[in-house]
Amino acid sequence: MSEILTKAGLRELAKEWIAQGKVVAGPVQVKPGLVLYAALASADDMVWEGFVRPANSAKELVFPRHELLCRYRTEGNRVELTNGGAEVPAQILLGVRPCDAAALPILDHVFNWDYRDDSYNRRREATTVVTLACASYDESCFCTSVGLGPQAERGSDVMLFDLGEEVEVRCLTDKGRALFAGKTQTSQRTAPPAKGPEPRFSPQRIKQFVDEHFTSPLWQDDTLACLGCGACAYNCPTCHCFDIVDEGNGQHGERVRNWDSCQFAQFTLHASGHNPRPDQGSRQRQRVLHKFSIYPEKFGEILCTGCGNCTRNCPEGQGMLTLLRGIEHAL
Amino acid sequence: MSEVSKFEPKIVAYVCNWCTYLGADLAGTTRLEYPANVRIVRLPCTGRIDFNLLVKALEIGADAVLVSGCHPGDCHYTAGNYHARRRWMLFRELLDTLGFDLRRIHFTWISAAEGRKWQEEITRITEETRKLGPYRELYQKNGFRRPPAPLPSAKPPAPAKSDMAAQEQQLRETCTRLLTDRTVQVVIGYGAGGPVFIRRAEDAGKLVWNMDCQANLTTYLKRKEIQRLGKAAVVVKGCDERGLVILEKESQIDRQTLRVVGMACEGMGQPKCDTCEVHQPRFADEIIGETADVAPGFSPAPATLKGGATATQPLDTLMQMSPAERMSFWAQEFERCVKCYACRQVCPLCYCERCIADKNRPVAIDTSATPKGNFAWHITRAFHLAGRCVGCGECTRACPAGIPLELLNLTMARAAEKHFAYRAGMDPQAEPLIGSYALTDKEDFIR
Numbered sequence: 040m041s042e043i044l045t046k047a048g049l050r051e052l053a054k055e056w057i058a059q060g061k062v063v064a065g066p067v068q069v070k071p072g073l074v075l076y077a078a079l080a081s082a083d084d085m086v087w088e089g090f091v092r093p094a095n096s097a098k099e100l101v102f103p104r105h106e107l108l109c110r111y112r113t114e115g116n117r118v119e120l121t122n123g124g125a126e127v128p129a130q131i132l133l134g135v136r137p138c139d140a141a142a143l144p145i146l147d148h149v150f151n152w153d154y155r156d157d158s159y160n161r162r163r164e165a166t167t168v169v170t171l172a173c174a175s176y177d178e179s180c181f182c183t184s185v186g187l188g189p190q191a192e193r194g195s196d197v198m199l200f201d202l203g204e205e206v207e208v209r210c211l212t213d214k215g216r217a218l219f220a221g222k223t224q225t226s227q228r229t230a231p232p233a234k235g236p237e238p239r240f241s242p243q244r245i246k247q248f249v250d251e252h253f254t255s256p257l258w259q260d261d262t263l264a265c266l267g268c269g270a271c272a273y274n275c276p277t278c279h280c281f282d283i284v285d286e287g288n289g290q291h292g293e294r295v296r297n298w299d300s301c302q303f304a305q306f307t308l309h310a311s312g313h314n315p316r317p318d319q320g321s322r323q324r325q326r327v328l329h330k331f332s333i334y335p336e337k338f339g340e341i342l343c344t345g346c347g348n349c350t351r352n353c354p355e356g357q358g359m360l361t362l363l364r365g366i367e368h369a370l
Numbered sequence: 371m372s373e374v375s376k377f378e379p380k381i382v383a384y385v386c387n388w389c390t391y392l393g394a395d396l397a398g399t400t401r402l403e404y405p406a407n408v409r410i411v412r413l414p415c416t417g418r419i420d421f422n423l424l425v426k427a428l429e430i431g432a433d434a435v436l437v438s439g440c441h442p443g444d445c446h447y448t449a450g451n452y453h454a455r456r457r458w459m460l461f462r463e464l465l466d467t468l469g470f471d472l473r474r475i476h477f478t479w480i481s482a483a484e485g486r487k488w489q490e491e492i493t494r495i496t497e498e499t500r501k502l503g504p505y506r507e508l509y510q511k512n513g514f515r516r517p518p519a520p521l522p523s524a525k526p527p528a529p530a531k532s533d534m535a536a537q538e539q540q541l542r543e544t545c546t547r548l549l550t551d552r553t554v555q556v557v558i559g560y561g562a563g564g565p566v567f568i569r570r571a572e573d574a575g576k577l578v579w580n581m582d583c584q585a586n587l588t589t590y591l592k593r594k595e596i597q598r599l600g601k602a603a604v605v606v607k608g609c610d611e612r613g614l615v616i617l618e619k620e621s622q623i624d625r626q627t628l629r630v631v632g633m634a635c636e637g638m639g640q641p642k643c644d645t646c647e648v649h650q651p652r653f654a655d656e657i658i659g660e661t662a663d664v665a666p667g668f669s670p671a672p673a674t675l676k677g678g679a680t681a682t683q684p685l686d687t688l689m690q691m692s693p694a695e696r697m698s699f700w701a702q703e704f705e706r707c708v709k710c711y712a713c714r715q716v717c718p719l720c721y722c723e724r725c726i727a728d729k730n731r732p733v734a735i736d737t738s739a740t741p742k743g744n745f746a747w748h749i750t751r752a753f754h755l756a757g758r759c760v761g762c763g764e765c766t767r768a769c770p771a772g773i774p775l776e777l778l779n780l781t782m783a784r785a786a787e788k789h790f791a792y793r794a795g796m797d798p799q800a801e802p803l804i805g806s807y808a809l810t811d812k813e814d815f816i817r
Binding site for chain 2: 297319
């Protein structure tokens with residue numbers, strides 16, 4: 040027994056949500072060959088098939104690339120701060136992939152660790168995650184190597200399974216049930232289990248290698264092709280580094296936070312001019328270390344969901360998988 | 371009273387210290403009256419004016435801007451105004467493509483003796499701007515509705531050209547020789563999974579030549595990690611090779627030590643390949659293969675293309691829209707920019723040790739992915755490549771957000787061709803476009 044809904048019915052439901060003032064975000068065809076997650080102006084804009092996954096990540100909808108923290112105004116010795124923390128509307132992430140959904144509980148750790156991050160939590164609490172299980176994968180996908188898979192439920196409030204004309208709806212949380220209560224029909228049809236990509240590496244072995252080989256020549260040799268842009272980190276569901284800057288002048292302005300990436304030379308540049316990570320090798324090493332050693336040690340989880348966006352977006356066809364397979368090869 | 375009649379335009383004038391500022395001063399001391407709408411910013415020379423300043427003035431509420439300096443021949447620094455004039459010709463074209471309202475952007479020559487001209491020009495600009503009303507279109511994205519995108523069509527991979535296998539074999543042999551006789555220590559080439567850096571002759575078999583060889587490898591010449599490997603050979607296509615001409619002119623490479631392995635190429639299936647004129651490498655030390663699609667030399671004639679298309683077609687379509695529509699188009703495109711700087715990093719000609727976008731004491735370009743921050747970055751990127759961009763298209767290929775950066779580059783290339791019959795990277799003898807000037811540069815837009 041299962042609960043199902045026609046795809047047309049789901050679209051109607053999405054229209055209802057938008058009409059209620061909720062933000063509904065999902066995969067949108069931006070131009071031929073490019074699908075991105077974005078807030079839907081209309082439920083008709085959402086695309087279902089013809090792509091493996093969007094080229095960006097859904098994290099951007101709970102942790103935007105640019106966010107106002109507060110406004111400031113100075114007068115004499117007085118500084119007046121107005122909190123930028125406006126109300127965020129209820130938000131539904133519709134049709135996100137399991138690798139995007141799984142990233143959210145992973146990110147929850149770092150945004151609620153020594154400091155409870157209001158901006159993040161406000162959006163996170165207002166968000167319901169309606170995940171569409173994967174029906175396909177490509178050579179960049181490696182979710183099964185990090186303990187996830189095409190039907191992984193982690194981080195989802197609702198799981199949808201494509202049955203052709205219909206979708207099977209499995210509500211996993213009260214938040215999810217509230218969205219679909221009374222909207223589905225009971226059916227005998229149920230989605231079969233799906234097979235993901237073959238595992239490509241073992242995270243335990245990667246951790247062991249990075250912990251023991253901080254000075255290995257591999258870090259330099261295998262990262263020569265890296266040009267030091269942020270395309271991998273900015274489209275990664277789990278990368279979460281940011282920079283806080285003041286924009287404005289001495290009298291008034293805004294304090295904002297913008298994404299930042301460990302792949303930029305400026306990321307670790309000291310005021311003295313010294314840079315503790317002087318080359319791309321050490322920056323790539325940091326990326327692997329953070330994802331497969333530092334984060335697991337601190338929070339017990341790998342900071343990677345195997346979505347493969349790093350490879351898809353790399354101008355030079357590199358990405359996490361290239362380096363990890365190099366490490367597996369070296370072991 | 372209606373809102374229009376209450377509107378008082380704000381005009382920012384960037385003037386040079388030696389002529390126009392004194393001209394404005396003269397207007398004051400001779401008691402000439404002119405509208406109080408103008409705010410003067412005094413700079414040493416028009417040649418010193420960073421054009422981002424104009425954009426900044428509009429962002430913070432100016433309704434019009436003016437740049438004014440010494441008449442040709444009168445520059446205190448001999449030629450600052452000539453440099454400004456040439457840069458201005460190109461910058462106007464960029465602003466036009468981006469949809470800025472050029473009626474709000476003015477350029478004049480006013481000498482220290484022309485107090486009256488200052489009075490007249492300020493009066494005229496104020497009157498004109500008052501008629502135009504406040505500049506509300508700036509960075510507005512609602513004036514243009516994109517037609518719905520067609521569904522993704524699975525583009526079949528272009529079939530490999532028949533002689534590519536033979537070229538690959540010859541490439542490997544050539545690189546084996548260069549490494550064996552120690553001519554070079556590293557070969558920067560294409561491998562199966564992206565760029566490879568071959569340091570031992572026995573690894574030359576990892577080099578490939580196929581339809582995936584799209585990247586422009588000359589960008590690695592600027593990377594310290596690669597420079598450390600020693601003398602290099604780089605595998606290039608005819609289009610990539612054009613960048614080397616610029617890099618050499620700008621003293622970024624030493625052609626005495628760099629070996630260039632040029633591959634004859636009939637196209638990699640990218641849009642730029644349909645309009646390519648340099649299928650056959652021209653300056654490489656080793657040329658591998660031969661193609662019937664021969665370069666037409668250094669002729670500044672507009673590109674003639676396969677299938678009747680023209681290189682400027684997508685740009686022509688854009689330019690048929692109104693400026694406000696163009697601005698909305700770009701505001702929507704830039705809205706997707708995440709500021710990953712992949713466009714900068716893949717560009718062989720973006721080699722600054724510290725990019726202006728990374729300057730943070732004080733900040734020159736907002737790091738925020740806001741309309742302001744995005745326009746500032748894309749204007750700077752495109753304009754820094756004016757007369758330098760060779761159209762390799764790597765920025766567009768690298769952009770994860772699919773922003774059509776090639777249209778901005780094409781604008782600059784077309785302006786260079788139109789005004790100066792100059793095409794970057796075609797003629798090794800040509801003077802760099804920016805950094806030189808001619809007394810005959812036109813100035814029909816300068817009053």
